[in-house]
Amino acid sequence: xxxxxxxxxxxxxxxxxxxxxxxTQDMRHNAMYWYxxxxxxxxxxxxxxxxxxxxxxxxxxxxxxxxxxxxxxxPLTLASAVPSQTSVYFCASSExxxxxxxxxxxxxxxxxxx
Amino acid sequence: GQNIDQxxxxxxxxxxxxQINCTYQTSGFNGLFWYQQHAGEAPTFLSYNVLDGLEEKGxxxxxxxxxxxxxxxxxxxxxxxxxxxxxxxxxxxxxQLIWGAGTKLIIKP
Numbered sequence: 276x277x278x279x280x281x282x283x284x285x286x287x288x289x290x291x292x293x294x295x296x297x298x299t300q301d302m303r304h305n306a307m308y309w310y311x312x313x314x315x316x317x318x319x320x321x322x323x324x325x326x327x328x329x330x331x332x333x334x335x336x337x338x339x340x341x342x343x344x345x346x347x348x349x350p351l352t353l354a355s356a357v358p359s360q361t362s363v364y365f366c367a368s369s370e371x372x373x374x375x376x377x378x379x380x381x382x383x384x385x386x387x388x389x
Numbered sequence: 390g391q392n393i394d395q396x397x398x399x400x401x402x403x404x405x406x407x408q409i410n411c412t413y414q415t416s417g418f419n420g421l422f423w424y425q426q427h428a429g430e431a432p433t434f435l436s437y438n439v440l441d442g443l444e445e446k447g448x449x450x451x452x453x454x455x456x457x458x459x460x461x462x463x464x465x466x467x468x469x470x471x472x473x474x475x476x477x478x479x480x481x482x483x484x485q486l487i488w489g490a491g492t493k494l495i496i497k498p
Contacts, residue, residue, distance in 0.1 A: 310415035315463065317393060317476070317488030318432070331487065365431060375420065375439075 279381035280326065281366050288356050296351045296384050298366030300372045301384060303375040309333075311362040319363065324349055325371055333346035356388045386388060391415045393489035395477050398497045399444045401467055409462045409475050409492045417482025423451050424476040426491065432476055436462070464494075472496045 279300045288294050300307065305326045310318040320333030324343040324359045338360060342366055349368075365386050367378040392414045402460070403486035418477040420439040425433035427444060438444055450463040462475055474491040482485055 314489055317490045318478075318486075318490070320485060323485070370465050375437045376480075376484075377422070377434050377437065379434065 279365075279366055279368055280289075281380060281381040281384050283370075283384060284377055284382070285385040285387075287389065288353075290357055290388055291355050294337070294353045294386070295355055296353075296380055296386070298349045299347050300349075300366075300368045300381075301347065302368060302379070303346060304368035304370050304379075305346070306369045306376075307341070307343065308367040308369075309349070310365045310367065311335065311352045312365060313362050321351065321364075358388045360386065361388045362386060391487045393477055395475075395488055395489040395492045397490070398493045398495065400445050400497060401464075403467055403469060403496055405467050406463065406465050407467060408496065409464070409477075409494065411462070411477035411487045412490060413458050413460070413477070413479045413487075415481045415491075416480045418484070419454060419480040419484060420476060421451075421453055421460050421462075422478045422480070422486065423449075424471050424478065426476055429474045432447055435475075466478060467496050469496050469498070 282297045308323045309321040318336050322341040324330045327346045365383045366381040367375045370376045390480045394412045423435040426432040436451040448465045453460045474493045476491045478486040478488040
């Protein structure tokens, strides 16, 4: 593994179903983030984690939950998917403490909720 | 509220120079980032400005004026592979990134 991986690459999901998007990084970064990207809008932060064992809410957290049991993994769960959650989801990570604290992104998961 | 404004789309010619502007109004300022995103791919980091002035990195330069809430990304000697969206993001007082919607740059031969 090099950098950040996300799974699945894409998914079509029936409304009401539960879905977990996976994110793993091997850079030993402290902080991790989940964003959604919709056409015509900027990336919007869903949840974040500054360090293993802690999580926080971003701009659009409703309908999503996260956990951070260890440094490498940061799964995002949709408890009961709705069509408005159709989007491209990006996971990112950063050192959290460096001078620039640049965020590095995974390849994304394209989710369609019908 | 917090706001990042960028032009939606720009067109330029291969070999030319293009300037992509970004204006921002955020609660606090802890740095401004530019990312490049090719269609269907993840954003990749281009540049970071935290002090006023110009940062040059090869064919790409980024400028910041904190007093004006303004930045631009300058791309020189445009190549076809520069066709992409360019995202401006500001780190606010909560240390979170606020993102613009991105500027789609189309390069014509």
